Amino acid sequence: MIIxxxxxxNGVDYDIKTENNKRLLDVLRDDLRxxxxxxxxxxxECGACTIIMDGEAVNSCMVLAGRANNTEIMTxxxxxxxxxxxxLQDNFVKMGAVQCGFxxxxxxxxxxALLMKNxxxxxxxxxEAIAGNLCRCTGYTQIVEAIKKTGEENx
Amino acid sequence: xxxxxxxxxxxxxxxxxxLKKQKHFVKIISGGTDLIIEFRKNSPKxxxxxxxxxxxxxxxxxxxEEDNDYVYIGPSCxxxxxxxxxxxxxxxxxxxxxxxxIGCLQTRNQGTIGGNIVNSSPxxxxxxxxxxxxxxxxxxxxxxxxxxxxxxxxxxxxxxxxLAKDEMLYCIRIPKDNTEDRLHVFEKLGRRNxxxxxxxxxxxxxxLEDGKIKKITIVPGAVLPRFKxxxxxxxxxxxxxxxxxxxxxxxxLVAKEVFDEVGERWSTPYKKxxxxxxxxxxxxxxxxxxII
Numbered sequence: 001m002i003i004x005x006x007x008x009x010n011g012v013d014y015d016i017k018t019e020n021n022k023r024l025l026d027v028l029r030d031d032l033r034x035x036x037x038x039x040x041x042x043x044x045e046c047g048a049c050t051i052i053m054d055g056e057a058v059n060s061c062m063v064l065a066g067r068a069n070n071t072e073i074m075t076x077x078x079x080x081x082x083x084x085x086x087x088l089q090d091n092f093v094k095m096g097a098v099q100c101g102f103x104x105x106x107x108x109x110x111x112x113a114l115l116m117k118n119x120x121x122x123x124x125x126x127x128e129a130i131a132g133n134l135c136r137c138t139g140y141t142q143i144v145e146a147i148k149k150t151g152e153e154n155x
Numbered sequence: 156x157x158x159x160x161x162x163x164x165x166x167x168x169x170x171x172x173x174l175k176k177q178k179h180f181v182k183i184i185s186g187g188t189d190l191i192i193e194f195r196k197n198s199p200k201x202x203x204x205x206x207x208x209x210x211x212x213x214x215x216x217x218x219x220e221e222d223n224d225y226v227y228i229g230p231s232c233x234x235x236x237x238x239x240x241x242x243x244x245x246x247x248x249x250x251x252x253x254x255x256x257i258g259c260l261q262t263r264n265q266g267t268i269g270g271n272i273v274n275s276s277p278x279x280x281x282x283x284x285x286x287x288x289x290x291x292x293x294x295x296x297x298x299x300x301x302x303x304x305x306x307x308x309x310x311x312x313x314x315x316x317x318l319a320k321d322e323m324l325y326c327i328r329i330p331k332d333n334t335e336d337r338l339h340v341f342e343k344l345g346r347r348n349x350x351x352x353x354x355x356x357x358x359x360x361x362x363l364e365d366g367k368i369k370k371i372t373i374v375p376g377a378v379l380p381r382f383k384x385x386x387x388x389x390x391x392x393x394x395x396x397x398x399x400x401x402x403x404x405x406x407x408l409v410a411k412e413v414f415d416e417v418g419e420r421w422s423t424p425y426k427k428x429x430x431x432x433x434x435x436x437x438x439x440x441x442x443x444x445x446i447i
Binding site: 001003020021022023042043044047050056057058059061062063064065066067069110128129131132133 | 156157158159160161163184186187188191192194195207209211212235258259260261262264265
């Protein structure tokens with residue numbers, strides 16, 4: 001069965017037809033070719049596939065394609081503007097918050113969702129926001145620092 | 156991914172009409188945080204399911220409101236929406252704690268309280284809280300026919316419940332009696348902080364009168380096939396002053412009641428003392444008694 005989905009991704013309107021048993025993650029990666037969003041565990045435990053749907057961070061591996069109809073979605077590709085990294089991305093680079101990079105898109109989207117609601121979060125608030133994002137390289141310190149720095153620059 | 160057809164309607168009427176016409180069980184989905192994983196695993200639990208009905212679009216299932224007797228929670232409310240709701244925070248803080256203990260932020264943003272109940276996992280985090288508050292469920296067959304169950308009677312065993320194939324969960328309602336004077340607690344043990352599946356939890360609330368326990372409810376989570384009150388410990392505590400030794404004895408009764416029911420297993424020597432300690436810690440926290 002084919003379903004029809006109309007939604008906005010990174011500010012662009014899409015009107016697509018796809019198989020109804022797909023996950024939003026598959027739609028983003030395979031139908032829209034937005035491969036920045038990664039699949040890690042596929043069971044909602046690692047956060048690599050985190051995207052922002054109607055303002056909330058969600059794991060796109062746990063969202064059915066049809067659920068995305070009439071929503072507004074932001075993926076990691078939506079962070080940069082005209083080829084320039086966002087402040088958040090720039091701080092990830094500056095603070096060494098990226099090592100292998102696989103968790104980075106999800107980590108950035110959890111951070112972005114937090115900063116959208118809370119422009120200058122505390123370390124505790126940052127830890128809570130990224131608790132669902134696993135990183136096996138950095139030990140999290142640099143990631144927390146990069147998000148904290150972005151918050152401070154928002155002051 | 157298992158193959159299924161996907162349906163979603165804009166109104167409750169159309170949704171119920173669709174359910175009525177079905178010959179086989181249709182899987183109703185809202186948040187999907189449990190279901191989509193089961194579909195991907197081709198879980199035997201979903202063997203005969205070939206239709207999915209998405210109710211997340213129905214605004215009427217996302218409302219939280221109150222009248223003089225009850226607080227009504229729409230089953231499609233996400234855990235995040237419950238955590239942020241003023242009414243729930245005012246009357247049912249243990250439910251807020253239970254929702255906060257679920258998964259990670261992403262799961263709480265997506266998963267719903269109705270899904271947590273209907274999935275009927277023995278480790279469902281919101282259910283001990285709902286049972287401790289004596290919550291009831293309104294199941295709807297069509298817009299005029301409803302059945303009402305207490306949450307503890309609705310869940311019949313692990314992943315089994317009373318929902319009929321032409322019914323859907325329409326509302327969770329929690330009685331408001333004495334809520335403002337009650338003491339509340341939710342304690343959970345998992346294997347790590349975020350994302351953990353509950354191994355053991357204890358939810359309780361109590362009403363004091365002249366320093367003595369007038370009414371108390373204790374409901375453990377994840378240790379029994381069905382959720383139920385710890386009647387023996389509750390009866391033991393009623394009328395007593397909440398002192399440390401009394402609470403310790405009550406905690407032993409909680410552990411005894413649970414393991415008398417489930418019987419001795421390989422894990423009993425590990426789990427029983429932990430449940431006992433957790434019940435003790437939970438009761439001490441609730442009555443604001445220092446543990447050490």
